[in-house]
């Protein structure tokens with residue numbers, strides 16, 4: 643069974659390609675390599691023994707997208723990761739973000755309809771909840787006004803799906819990720835941020851390996867037990883597996899509505915200082931960090947109510963924080979010694 647994974651050479655995409663192949667799916671990747679490298683397809687082959695087909699083009703190009711779907715009309719499902727994801731950059735370049743993230747989704751949906759491809763899994767984010775009024779946050783929680791154009795593209799994309807499923811044969815599952823971290827146990831694939839990392843864990847591992855001098859902890863005056871913000875960190879391999887479950891659910895006609903939304907988190911929150919402590923413990927290193935002012939736009943705390951995805955999908959995140967940071971560290975070391 644053939645699955646299209648857009649953004650399949652990226653961080654979550656590559657881990658999902660591995661999970662799909664290991665479950666017997668044939669994978670075709672479309673990626674414009676704007677934030678990843680073609681050699682990921684070889685790294686994937688080292689893990690699974692199969693090299694996924696990779697087509698390099700931009701899904702914001704309507705003609706190329708239409709042509710691709712004509713040639714691959716036997717696709718049974720699409721997992722759509724391809725998008726820009728840097729919050730700060732989206733504030734600087736809003737139109738660039740809206741065009742890329744929204745036009746590519748619309749092109750894919752139109753081509754799916756034209757070729758009777760019915761199933762799409764969409765990468766959404768817990769960012770749609772903003773700072774939730776109640777924790778843990780469930781899928782029923784209200785959507786808050788987006789803090790950034792990036793966050794807004796996720797909200798608008800969910801709305802586009804909501805409207806489109808009413809007038810087409812397309813069914814959709816939106817997966818709202820909490821904070822994906824870690825890497826495949828083989829250390830052959832992992833997160834590869836371009837330039838200075840925005841996210842906590844790549845910044846930690848790059849500091850520990852000596853590429854960054856010091857981690858800045860953005861604020862310790864939040865109303866949390868140790869003063870630093872709390873997030874629901876989830877191992878990328880657990881996250882990847884949820885995509886396989888979701889795509890199977892669609893193919894096997896087990897959906898209860900034509901658009902379903904699931905939180906993908908562990909249900910447990912950790913503060914920034916707890917993540918640092920876990921890293922120091924598993925790596926046996928002392929991290930150079932200092933507390934600085936808050937980062938604009940950061941919420942105080944958010945963690946998932948994952949009961950709906952656990953019950954409905956029969957999926958549960960299995961890996962704990964130590965395993966997550968240990969795998970991120972193993973990946974950083976393996977990558978830098980290549």
Ligand code: UFG
Nearest residue numbers: 729767769840841842843845858859860871873914937940
């Ligand atoms: N942090 C630091 N120093 C850093 C980087 C991060 O202290 O150098 C802190 C942040 O302030 C935050 C925590 O680490 O408290 C996690 O930050 P990340 O940037 O790793 O993750 P975010 O929770 O900010 O971002 C995630 C997703 C985004 C999404 C956003 C919405 O990565 O895609 O949630 O809140 F938009």
